[in-house]
Amino acid sequence: MPRRFFQRYMPKPDTLRRQRSLRFMAPLIGDPRLWQLTRRSVANAFSVGLFCAMLPIPCQMVIAAIGARFSRCNLALAVGLVWITNPLTMPLFFYGNYWIGTFFLDTPVREAPSRLSTQWLAEQMHNIMPALLLGSLVSAVVLAVMANITVRLIWRWHVSHHWKRRRQKRRQRRARIEAEFDD
Template sequence: MPRRIIKKYMPDPKKLQEQKSLRFLGKLLDDPGLLHLTRRSVATAFMVGIFCAFIPVPFQMVLAAAGAMLLHCNLPISVGLVWITNPVTMPVMFYGTYLVGAWILGVEAKPMPDELTLEWLGQLLNDAWIPLYLGSVIIGIMMAILSNIGIRLLWRWHVSKSWNRRKRRMLILPEKKQDIDEE
């Protein structure tokens, strides 16, 4: 993966430990695995972040941070991926997970109204929280597994491509050197 690009946006470990708002985490921030950029760390961070993004709870970022600490994966990536669910994408994502949960439970799903109101949302949550959470967990697990596999394959492809490019350069360089020596 393009490590240099990701590293530009990664926080400095010492600055994280000096943050007053993060002092309650204490020794947990000393884990070097929380900021590593390895294939396993990034793929697991994607898995944690995307799973947490699909769970309709407040403080998803805290949940993602706890998951990253528990699984020793990249903390900033897992927390940042929670923002997949934002005010624009949230209604569509959670309504889709609700439909999946209703389908699995065999419950008739309520149609989405023409105009989204807080009253409709409150009624939907009151009536349909079980299908919503069931669908969210199932879709969250599926998307987390797919993202983990996808990141591992993408990372492997990128490394393989880099190695092949290096091999080609190493093969071309001796030929050019011979051409220069012959002149």
């Protein structure tokens, strides 16, 4: 089952509760419903985590943890998936979100100067921000819905495939037993 795959890489709630830096979140970490690995909890965790990852805001992990609490999905997956937009990939994702936003707002894409600086970025922020926010919101919603549907379909396929293999093994065992009795 897909559950075994996720259990292999997930941290243990007891280990997280014992860390000094996470003691303030002990009630959240201690809730066993937030550590379940069911088709629903994993699919919703993918939705929450990827939605928060696409938002150009600070504290994405905290937002994902709060979202996991309210949607009762797997906390570790929701918070871990936020790291898809890490410092290396963030510029690519947010440029793509900005490009999507300019498409929906029907505005031209602003070209970056040959030498990019924080001063130029600060000066252009009022022009860039509406497209970035809209593009981020659109891509977050689309990615969250697609991830939820995809995880549910993969989980369902995996379970049905497992059941078919079990049924096939049972038939083979019966055939062997019947062959032994026929002899």
